[in-house]
Amino acid sequence: MGKTAFTMQCVVEAMLLNEKLRVCVANVEMPPERLLERQLSRLSGVRLDDIQTRKLTSNQKKGLKESFADLDRISERLVYVQSPMTLDNVANAADFIDADLIVLDYIQRIQPKGQHSDRRGSVDATMDSLRQFAAAGCSVLALSAVGRSKDSRGRSSYSGDGLSLASFRETSEIEFGADEAYMLVPANGADADSTDEVVDVSLRQLKSRYGKPDQIDLSFDRSIQSFDLKTKESPLGTFSSLWETPNEN
Template identity: 25%
Template sequence: MKQLPYSHEAEIALLGSLLVYPESVATVVEYDVRIDDFFKVEHQQIFEHMLALIDANRIIDPKLLITRLADHGKLDLIGGVDYLMMLTDNSSGPSSVKHYVDVVQEKSQIRRLIHVGQDIVDHGFDTTVELDELLDLAEQQILDVTRIRRTSEMLSSREVVQEFLENLNQIRENKDRITGLKTGYGSLNHLTNGLQRGDLIILAARPSVGKTAFALNLALNAARFNFEGQAGVAVFSLEMPATHLISRMMSAQSSIKSEYLRSGNLDDDQMNELHQAANALAQLNVFIDDSSTITVPEIFSKCRKMKAEGRLDMIVIDYIQLISGKGGTESRQQEVSEISRSLKQLAREMEAPVIGLSQLSRLVERRDNKMPQLSDLRESGSIEQDADIVMFLYREDYYDHDKDDDEKEELSPDQPRPVVLKIAKHRNGALAELDMQFEPSISKFYDVARER
């Protein structure tokens, strides 16, 4: 049987330095050295009791450590006083501590990868595990190994308060007070302080109201107005191919009607404008996946790849009810509920806002007041519960077919449609109804005030 990798010399030198040089403690704390970073059991025991002294604001003195180990019945287990004295004899100077921390943690990471690999192999031989589940497990476990983890998952109030004050100072210094991603809409920015990392945002409307167009506007604006135009946006389109999405984006960017792009009926000036729009779009980090049968594990996999490459700041999914579930659940509603919970986990893991589009049920059509409400979310399950923000799009002209002829408002195809963006749920802020305008001919939304 092969020996798991570790460095006996580095572990001894690191523990010896902690015993002899108190200033070494700062390096160990800074780089989050964990008990299981040490391979030898006796070294784990020694370091565990060193951490206890650190937490108690005590100096790691050999006499104190000997007393503590003896009180807990561990002194003989680690080799007695003689072993501790041997550590002090093999201590390294403070300038070398970082080197030994690197060696110890590197060997620890390799051991974790070996354990993960063995676990993946064991699951691979399990005939009840499906491929998607195995791939998701493998990616998640490997990602966990690569993350820098704190010694303890519990945070003290002192740490949290300090982080809060630092964030508050950054907000105060930020003139526009936007803490999340800029949306391109001043009223929405003001209400939400930008789209926040880790938030699941549901955008819902009846078919053909404009939710895909609005989502694409948000995607383009996020890519354009954040991180000096370098923000990365992933768009998962389950309903229409990438070429159709790009056509809508080009129309919104160039203000050339979609029908002209479909027919090719463009003059030279319009072609020049279109090329300028194409060049502008090509500079943005917008990535489109138009797989019509994509699953949640596949979404996670592609987002993890983008995150690892440092180019993922927002995720758009059009739309939730089209995502393929695992199957085996009692109802589609339960399946959609599991999907929504997974999308919230996606937002947290990717540290990015996830905008999930959703259909509304036909119940809204049966009411006199057709302004959407939370209960109208189709196959809602836990969508409302999991979401940090729920936004509805409402267009009064959409329901003109229900009115008498003398009540209908005649709008030309090119005329902007008044739209209400209703914030029906906002976990960390106020509710509101924001007035916007939508130009269907170019798939573009505006603030009424035309602000960013």
């Protein structure tokens, strides 16, 4: 639920906080203009439906001006990979802006170099290349498709209770090769009514190579594609503080 929206919110917030951060995004399902419309909606509070249909009031248009200014601040440091979605194109786009972070959405659809007998071999090769990117000093955030699990009634479902590291599709390389692994899932009962605009979700850290896995409870406003901390008094502080770097003495 909302993996792309959450990822792009993280990317944009991080770039607004760090004016040196450069990011390369490869999204196989959504063109850049649609991704940016979501960010305009989130930053301005103007409903996404109104932005997409261009049915805006004068007050909404005024509210969008500041959001456009925010996106202008990061535009020269953000590049989108153009089709075909291959690792070669990802590498070229990342080199073009000297990217600090590469975002792949999603990993099973990014084609690696060479010929591979099946999808599992293809994803294995992609993971190997991503480790090389990381070893060269570029952080990598890769989204993955997940397989359905059985819920408490034995039905095929994306329920969070049945999802684990083994749910990542195609290969165990995703499970073992990543330093950190997260699953964004609806809270229990949160998706019972598909018409709800605001739903509760959990960001579950399934793996942390260098620390203890944790969980963050969030609310997701689908009308403006925005996530926020569910508990305002969380020890993590504000949502934006998740990307702030502590000052060194």
